[in-house]
Amino acid sequence: MAQKILAVHPERCTGCEKCVLWCSFIKSKVFNPARSRIHVIRSEPYVDIPMICIQCGLCMDACPIKAMNRNPKTNAVVIDEEKCTSCGRCVTACPYGVLTLDPVTGKAIKCDLCGGDPECVKHCPKKVLYYVEPNKAAYLRRLMEYGGAISIGRKEPIGPPERL
Amino acid sequence: MVLGGFAGTILRINLKNKKIIKEPLKEDQARKYLGGPGLATKILFDELKPGVDPLGPENKLILTAGVMAGTLCEGGGSWQAVTKSPLTGLWAAARSGGFFGPEMKYAGYDMIILEGRAEKPCYLWVCNDLVEIRDAGDAWGKPVPEAEAIIKEDLGEYQARLAIVGPAGEKLVRFAAIMNDLCRAAGRCGVGAVMGSKNVKAVAVRGTKDIKVNDPETCRKALIEIEKAVRNNPLYALYAYEGTPAYTGSLNAFGALPTWHDRSGYFDRWENVSVEKLRRNYLVKARACQACSYGCERYSEIKSGPYRSPPMGGPEYETIDLMGPYLRIDNLEAITRASYLCNIYGMDTISTGYMIAFAVECFEKGLITLKETEGMRLSWGDPEVLVDLTEKIATRQGIGDLLAEGVVRVAEKLGKNAMDLALHVKGLEQPGHSPRAIKEMALQYGTCNRGACHIRYHWVGNPSMFKATSGMEAYGLPDPSNISPLDESKEKAKIVVVCQNCGNVHEALGTCLFHTSSPNGETGLTIKRFAILLSALTGWEINDQELVKAGERLFNLERAFNIREGVRRKDDIIAKRWRTEKLLNGPTEGAVVENYERMLDWYYELRGWDSEGVPRKSKLLELELDEVATHLENSGISLKE
Ligand code: SF4
Numbered sequence: 001m002a003q004k005i006l007a008v009h010p011e012r013c014t015g016c017e018k019c020v021l022w023c024s025f026i027k028s029k030v031f032n033p034a035r036s037r038i039h040v041i042r043s044e045p046y047v048d049i050p051m052i053c054i055q056c057g058l059c060m061d062a063c064p065i066k067a068m069n070r071n072p073k074t075n076a077v078v079i080d081e082e083k084c085t086s087c088g089r090c091v092t093a094c095p096y097g098v099l100t101l102d103p104v105t106g107k108a109i110k111c112d113l114c115g116g117d118p119e120c121v122k123h124c125p126k127k128v129l130y131y132v133e134p135n136k137a138a139y140l141r142r143l144m145e146y147g148g149a150i151s152i153g154r155k156e157p158i159g160p161p162e163r164l
Numbered sequence: 165m166v167l168g169g170f171a172g173t174i175l176r177i178n179l180k181n182k183k184i185i186k187e188p189l190k191e192d193q194a195r196k197y198l199g200g201p202g203l204a205t206k207i208l209f210d211e212l213k214p215g216v217d218p219l220g221p222e223n224k225l226i227l228t229a230g231v232m233a234g235t236l237c238e239g240g241g242s243w244q245a246v247t248k249s250p251l252t253g254l255w256a257a258a259r260s261g262g263f264f265g266p267e268m269k270y271a272g273y274d275m276i277i278l279e280g281r282a283e284k285p286c287y288l289w290v291c292n293d294l295v296e297i298r299d300a301g302d303a304w305g306k307p308v309p310e311a312e313a314i315i316k317e318d319l320g321e322y323q324a325r326l327a328i329v330g331p332a333g334e335k336l337v338r339f340a341a342i343m344n345d346l347c348r349a350a351g352r353c354g355v356g357a358v359m360g361s362k363n364v365k366a367v368a369v370r371g372t373k374d375i376k377v378n379d380p381e382t383c384r385k386a387l388i389e390i391e392k393a394v395r396n397n398p399l400y401a402l403y404a405y406e407g408t409p410a411y412t413g414s415l416n417a418f419g420a421l422p423t424w425h426d427r428s429g430y431f432d433r434w435e436n437v438s439v440e441k442l443r444r445n446y447l448v449k450a451r452a453c454q455a456c457s458y459g460c461e462r463y464s465e466i467k468s469g470p471y472r473s474p475p476m477g478g479p480e481y482e483t484i485d486l487m488g489p490y491l492r493i494d495n496l497e498a499i500t501r502a503s504y505l506c507n508i509y510g511m512d513t514i515s516t517g518y519m520i521a522f523a524v525e526c527f528e529k530g531l532i533t534l535k536e537t538e539g540m541r542l543s544w545g546d547p548e549v550l551v552d553l554t555e556k557i558a559t560r561q562g563i564g565d566l567l568a569e570g571v572v573r574v575a576e577k578l579g580k581n582a583m584d585l586a587l588h589v590k591g592l593e594q595p596g597h598s599p600r601a602i603k604e605m606a607l608q609y610g611t612c613n614r615g616a617c618h619i620r621y622h623w624v625g626n627p628s629m630f631k632a633t634s635g636m637e638a639y640g641l642p643d644p645s646n647i648s649p650l651d652e653s654k655e656k657a658k659i660v661v662v663c664q665n666c667g668n669v670h671e672a673l674g675t676c677l678f679h680t681s682s683p684n685g686e687t688g689l690t691i692k693r694f695a696i697l698l699s700a701l702t703g704w705e706i707n708d709q710e711l712v713k714a715g716e717r718l719f720n721l722e723r724a725f726n727i728r729e730g731v732r733r734k735d736d737i738i739a740k741r742w743r744t745e746k747l748l749n750g751p752t753e754g755a756v757v758e759n760y761e762r763m764l765d766w767y768y769e770l771r772g773w774d775s776e777g778v779p780r781k782s783k784l785l786e787l788e789l790d791e792v793a794t795h796l797e798n799s800g801i802s803l804k805e
Contacts (some may be wrong), residue, residue: 014459016452017263020331021236025387029234031382032270034372042263044346044448044464045310045475103372125390125457 003075006111006118006129007137008050009144013128015040015048019120026119027109034103037111038120050120050128053077053111062093074158076113084108125152167191168378169701170413171269177363180280184295189274195704196788198276198672198711200228201257202718204246207277207389207766208255209721209792212798214728218250219336219356219361221281227268227342227367228275228329230674234266234375236387237697238394238689239676241266241453243327243344248749249353250361251515251570252591252615253724256353259619260327260678261461262345265324271371282363285334287315291324291370300365307331307508308343324368327702330510332558333360337568339515339593347461347477348453351512352626353592353614378703386697390689394457394679403458403678407450408481409439416489418629418649419752420601422594424544425491425521426587426741429598430750431436436494437484446500449476456530459761460680464500464506471501471551473780479503479513485596486517498547502554509558518593519567520553522574525585531578537563538593559609585778587739590615599742602626602649603754607660607763610736613722619677627659635685636666639712644739652759655780657766666691668715673698678687683776717787718749720771720779724792728799733777736764774804781805 010069029139033039039072041049060077065084068090070076086106090099099110111118113131121129130140176185197203204226216222229243245267249256268276271290278288285300301318303311310329316322326344333340333356340356341349347568350356375382394400402410410611412434415421419429435441444464450543452459465475480488483503488494506513526532527542534541540563556564566574572591575582587594592615599606609616627633627644628651637643641662642655669682669691682688691708699706723731737743738760747755768775772783781803784793797803 014450014452014456014461016456016459017454018236018457021455025236025377025380025384026376030374030376032372034270035374048451125395126459143722156575162556 002133002135004116004131005134005137006052006054006113006121006131008052009128009130009140010025011144013048013050014060014126015042016125018123018125019050019129022119022123026064026114028102028104035109037098037109038137039098051096051098051128053096054111055097055111058093058095059090059099059110064089066121071112071115076114076148078109078112079108079110083108166376166378167702168376169235169698170194170595171272171274171373171375173273174275174277175273175290176277176279177295177297178279178406179282179286179297179364182297189494193232193311195706196714197718198669198714198721199231200233200672200674201230202668202714203245204228204275205255205257205718205721205725206730209725212248216248218248218253218358220363223248223358223363225278225355225358227278227417229265230672231698232702234269235370235701236266236455236744237595237675238390238455238676239453240455241680242674242676243268243350244671244674245342245350245355247355248356249355249614254590254729254731255722256355257620257671258342258350258352258355260342260348260350261456262325262348263454264325264344264348265674266454267369267640269371269375270373271369272373274365278359278362278364281361285365287364287368287560289319289367289368291321292373303365305331305334307507308510309346311335312346315368320369321370321480324370326366326368328366328510329356329359329364330508331685332509332511332528333396334365335558335560335568336360337557338512338570338573339512340511341510343510347507349507349510349512352514352617354512356510375694377701379700383697383700384692387698390459390693390697393687394689397682398460399678399681401690403460404450406439406443407462409442409462409479410483411481412484413438415597417751418516418601419487419747419750420598420629420649421489421607422596422598424492426594426598426746427523427745428750429601429752429755431489431492431549432749433494434489437488437499438767441496442479446496450716451477453676456676456679460678464495466500469497471497471500471547471591473504474502476504476507478503479506482596483517485638486514486521488729489747490517490596491550492523492545492548493550494545495675498550501769502550505551505554505558510559515570515593516554516557518587519557519571519574522551522586523553523567523569524549526578526582531580531582532563534565546789584740587741588616589738590735592616594739597626598752599738600747600755600757602629602630603652603757603763604656604659604663606738606742606757606760607656607767608664609613610738610760610764611660611767612664613719613726620656620664620667620671621660621800622663622670622677622680627663632683633685634680634682634688635690636662638685638708639666639691640709650755652757652763652768657763661770665712665717669694669711670720672714672718687698713787717789719785719787720787721792723779724784724789724796725751727801728776728796731777733775734766736777752759758784770799
């Protein structure tokens with residue numbers, strides 16, 4: 001079975017930032033969007049897009065002291081906080097702007113897929129985020145093309161069942 | 165022990181001498197008044213002398229977010245503007261959603277108190293520990309979206325969140341709103357005019373600080389429980405897929421949709437302004453405030469035609485009613501356009517719609533003539549009148565200058581029997597819920613501390629109409645299943661008292677009212693669930709009974725503020741039309757509020773107030789408002805035992 005991936009249907013996003021707050025709460029035990037590993041772009045007239053880490057690993061190559069490793073089980077790139085020197089090179093390397101330095105600890109923070117059970121996915125009210133096998137993700141993407149994108153209208157969005 | 169939930173600091177900015185003071189939030193005060201919005205009322209009570217001019221420099225404007233704001237509590241995107249209203253001259257609080265409130269807390273502040281008046285137009289920049297008063301420059305005079313862009317450009321900070329006034333606020337339109345996140349509004353009671361009178365264009369905030377949690381594990385469990393309860397709520401589908409415009413159809417079916425300057429509760433052409441029509445033709449997107457599972461905000465766009473309007477939030481139910489059926493208008497495009505104008509000028513859509521209806525009726529009765537309207541005929545059902553007058557009011561041109569003063573001042577000026585036509589309580593214009601079709605609404609309008617208001621009581625959507633309780637039986641709410649909406653029994657007084665007390669809990673904690681309503685206690689954000697979450701956040705051991713008690717305390721504190729300003733029984737009496745004229749057409753034809761005074765007597769009795777509506781001393785002491793009681797007595801108000 002192929003390794004699951006984190007994917008998004010931004011069309012459905014209402015911009016509520018639940019994913020952002022759950023991320024900061026689970027990882028840092030506080031509420032602070034600046035300490036989240038997922039971010040939501042909200043701009044006008046009506047753009048809401050969750051920006052996620054796709055685990056591409058460019059940060060891994062940029063880190064001068066090799067403080068990052070790929071977790072073989074989840075395929076996620078994970079930072080060793082002990083080693084991190086807060087130099088910020090990984091931040092420069094990240095093409096999506098989702099790797100940041102924690103404003104409180106100063107260490108680099110990034111999505112580690114919560115060890116294979118991403119918290120953001122569990123709490124998204126509109127089924128924007130999902131954690132599935134790549135081919136399932138592709139299938140869901142195709143489904144979006146006929147109407148799943150409509151976040152208004154009575155239709156319940158198609159997608160993986162809610163897991164709370 | 166960490167005191168979680170709160171940001172911990174109160175920011176006080178004196179605009180005149182540019183003094184900036186940061187005070188620590190006192191824990192005992194925060195608990196007694198449930199944090200931000202409640203405490204703001206206390207501060208206002210302590211610091212404002214009775215009789216100050218709401219638009220003068222002595223008035224204070226407090227922007228505040230409750231303890232739940234910025235946390236994951238459903239509806240935690242809320243914040244409030246608390247001040248003395250230029251419309252009613254009394255205590256006022258206006259709630260808004262979006263992201264401004266949470267951001268203020270991430271910057272480290274539970275409330276921002278604005279005092280005095282700036283010499284020149286300015287805006288405030290609050291970024292973590294940095295607080296600056298900056299020149300408003302070109303932003304002054306500009307509509308909200310443009311001004312917001314100018315300010316963000318000036319700061320070079322695009323992640324800032326702004327509470328901002330439009331031209332209506334600058335021009336002191338008495339029902340101007342404070343806008344945030346472009347189309348979220350702290351709308352009622354003219355809080356925007358207060359900000360404008362202080363020469364403040366905007367408050368921009370940005371923060372990267374933590375909101376701490378006392379007991380993360382219990383908090384996590386409580387949040388999951390709340391999330392489940394809200395998503396299993398039967399109302400979820402309504403708010404998520406239709407938004408508030410869904411109420412147009414349902415209230416009309418009950419005969420409770422104020423129509424034709426509230427002469428009727430039924431609009432025959434309601435289908436033209438229904439949610440179906442809106443959704444099919446104009447909606448472009450649903451959006452949410454922070455941490456909200458519903459996402460009730462609707463973005464709509466009119467692509468072409470005379471009422472072309474760019475994508476913008478709205479129109480909400482209240483807007484649709486007051487700018488549609490209330491004026492006998494069934495043109496959704498014009499309504500959307502007018503809603504758009506209110507957003508960019510920063511104005512309350514309810515009061516704006518109301519004032520236009522009032523003008524039309526006065527024109528019909530000859531109280532306003534072609535001379536005042538500069539040749540414009542004001543008639544029912546004319547979308548031109550709606551759009552034109554909205555623009556005129558916002559910019560105070562022509563007759564708009566008069567209408568911008570609010571219904572009481574206009575009626576006084578017009579003289580004759582104009583006052584009999586004015587549908588308001590304490591100076592706040594009627595919103596879109598018929599007090600004759602739902603009798604608890606009549607009593608709510610009369611006794612709400614900010615005037616004729618439909619939301620500052622627990623939003624179970626009128627218990628007797630929707631037969632919903634939200635689990636408030638535990639606090640004395642009578643079983644609504646056998647009570648008719650038209651009934652005027654003592655039960656109605658009970659309903660209003662319990663709903664107002666419980667409603668003040670979520671207002672003070674800083675969440676949205678829509679999550680708290682549900683058919684019963686099983687789903688929805690009930691007071692019990694609030695108590696568990698609040699305890700986990702703060703480390704207090706607080707239960708639901710204590711919360712409801714605090715809600716009652718706040719209600720009495722607000723009342724005490726108004727009592728000091730001279731409010732008595734006479735001010736709690738609702739408009740003449742509601743008490744004497746029968747509703748026309750529809751399912752509620754013939755309904756009228758017959759026994760208002762008797763309901764009011766029952767209400768006072770249940771509240772522990774005397775026959776003039778002044779809280780008894782014993783009541784104030786029971787609620788630990790000893791200071792307030794002493795203060796009132798010292799200012800010459802005799803309190804009955
Ligand atoms: S229900 Fe609507 S107003 Fe309330 S928090 Fe959600 S989006 Fe905002």
